[in-house]
Amino acid sequence: MATTPRSGGASGAAQRPNGTSQNKSCQFKLVLLGESAVGKSSLVLRFVKGQFHEYQESTIGAAFLTQTICIEDTVVKFEIWDTAGQERYHSLAPMYYRGAQAAIVVYDIQNQDSFQRAKTWVKELHKQASPNIVIALAGNKADLSNIRVVEFDEAKQYAEENGLLFMETSAKTGMNVNDIFLAIAKKLPKNDGANNQGAGAGRRLNENETNRQTNNCCK
């Protein structure tokens, strides 16, 4: 399948000019999907900027942000596409999940419909997105678990049956937000000599980008 040059690419240990090897670095395209007002933008904001806005403005079209994390000896840069949740914008979604190596499908634990919609998104991803895509299911607004409607076990079972990562998250408290991205990063293939074209492997960053990225992670 055709990919844009940004997605996909070899990964491997970068060579410094003097020949010593440094941390591997990869770049992955990640898309957030889910019903309107379940907290997609808030999850991204928490993950990328460590902030939470009680009244996050509604996303028109899509937003784009990046964040870099380190796992073991690898620097992982996420290119995050945060999409609009309204049904009306559904037709633009393929533009964002196409070529994505990872997706977080978000629902609101207080809202049964949003869980059903999450399932539809998973189905669509399985059908339309890259076959190797890593999908995580996030039951957001976990700080409101006393008024939950979607049971943890129900979602967990669904996730297991469908090969998804699963966590309940709270963008408000920060609960499991970094963890879910970290879990995705761990599951993504970062092995050397990965397929250049496929969506399975992250794009290797060039030397400059790597150096810059290294500075703002592994604090």
Added chain:
Amino acid sequence: MTAAAHDDEQQHALVKRADDEREDIFKRYELGLDPSNVVDSWENPTFEIYHITDKYGFMHDSRLPSTRDSQEVQRTKIELERDKKWMKMIAHWPPHPEKLHKRVYKGIPDRIRWPAWKRLLHVEESMAQNEGVYSRMLLLAKKYSTETRQIDADVNRQFRDNLAYRERYSVKQCSLFNVLNAYSIFNSELGYCQGMACVAGVLLLYMQEEEAFWALNTLITDKKYGMHGLFIEGFPKLTRFIDHHDRILSKIMRKLHKHFIKHNVDALLYAIKWFFVVFVERVPFSLSLRVWDIFLLDGDRVIVAMAVTILYLHKDELLRLKDMDAIIEYLQVKLHKNFGYNDDDAIQALERVMKKLKDLKLDAPPPAKVNEFPTRTLGHFVEADLEKKIGRRRNDYTDTEKQVITDVISRQEQNAIEVQSTVSYETSECATGDAYSMKTYQSITSLATSPAISSYSLYSNGFVVTNFDINNQTSRSRSQSVHNLNYQQQQSQLSQQSQPPSFAIYNEHSLQNGLMRHSFGGDSDSRNRLDVALEALQSQKLQLQHENNTHIIRIVQNCSSDVTGKQPNNHANNDDDEDALSEENTRL
């Protein structure tokens, strides 16, 4: 009980109340700073809302300046004068178009926006013709609207940083909720689309509920604004406008266009909100109001022109940003906080761009198709189908949606091809012999100040300095190197038409080779730049020099005489620009 006894009792009660009140007040003072003495937050000068709220009701992260500088005082004076003129003009509506044009472009005074916007959007006529319709729609919405949940979610987060919308279920929040629900019934084909809450939200800052409903209807259904086509399923107008936007970029800002393509910055990503809500929350609010003024007067071509203006004014900074992340952040966040130009300068640039686009016959996108307008009768109630009622997601895409997906994906692929071309472009002479780049005159980041200050538009740096080389030698080498590029043949007809005859030969030649530049010949870019510059010259001082077949054109608004005395040449002019500008800066 006699009447006298009744009066007596009442009097007694009043005296008692006064006594209690006095006692209560005394008690408060006796308690003094004791923590049990409960004080409402607004009673102290530390009550932040007093200090952080601007004149539009928006609250900022930091305090606004407590005193007004001389510029601000001057502006207030001018606005008071304008108020009077506008009052007169509104009393004698419709005014002469030229007069109206001039005044709207200067900015409708904020106090006048209520009557002026209503006039421009024919609100009173609509209300007179549709008496009772709004309340009927509202009643139907209460019973049948299928969009209520989405509208509720969006009202809950629209302009929450504005005093009017700050409190949950405040008057304005309720009005916004009502207007959107009623409209979803009135125009059942459209229903509700995210983005509409923002548009209606702005209208409601200046209008009453029912007025805002009819104003919204004009924006959505009137051919002049045609927002129906933006918000309807499949977004037909969005794609039409984005294509047109790309066409303009490829013609008059080719370098930036390449830069965007190279870094995967698709116009669909940054322009969707620009178009859907007419720049609100993407440029400072005061500037978006100025754009709205003009949009309400001149219609949707203003949106096209403003998009170009933003990119044109920030071209140098954008070209310096080397990844998608930074470019998107710049367009979506930075410009909202600080536009870097004051509103008047930005609007002057917009006016110039509009004129320029008109000259190039690029001001209007291709005509709308029928699917951009309502086909159902407005206000005719149609009950929603079951799926819509229970809010279930359809299992499959509709044909319209499938078409959108196909378009979007082919667009992505096209861009991917162009990225590869861009890589070869960069290694070719085109990019390295860079006589085309505008001298960067001022970094926007150096202007970065608090959002509060930028929304007061304290800065005035609206000058343009351009130098370019239209030396024939260079143009030939440019054309040659274009042959290295593996561009797809696209818009060849258009480029044939709009290029000067000498370049038509080049096109023919390249066509024989099966190679064709993306859109326009190698020199159209510099030519158009020249046009833009020349156009600016009409209103600004300039100096024009001929030197070794090279034209160096320098435009400095309000240019001082010291600058005119200088003798720039092709290599040294960068320094000269800097000098001219620093002089300019000290004068501002």
